[in-house]
Amino acid sequence: MSDIEFTQQQKEGLTEALQKYCADELGIELEQFDAWFLLEFVTNKIGPVYYNKGLSDAQSVIERKMLDIADELYQIEKESEF
Template sequence: MAELELSKDEREQLVRVIQDHMRDELEQDIGNMEATLLLDRLVGPLGDTFYNKGLRDAAALLSRRADDMADELYTMEKIIKTDR
């Protein structure tokens, strides 16, 4: 699996989110460099975790859809009448 790559705009937005959180919740002002370092440290494990969760959610959705299609196909079957 490739490394999670963020666009410049995504990185800047996330850096601001980190800075806002640190200021609002922890009363700590941090600069762009510190917030970027924190983002770089967390992106790997958090990104992988959310990616895996997304894959599991997608697999569950596909499984439900496949079950629905199988049910619909079953209802379309014709009863075979025999003359016995």
């Protein structure tokens, strides 16, 4: 797995969202620097779990589509004496 990377704009938005959540829900005021470190921690420790779940979901979709394709191919097969 490659590292999870965000654009600068995404980092800023996510950092602001963390600051707002911590202030509104937890009563904790995070400075931008602290919020950025929290984002890095969450990205590095929890991000791979979400990444792997996304891969698993994508694999399930692909497997279902492949079964659909196999069914359609079976339906168009021609009978042959050979």
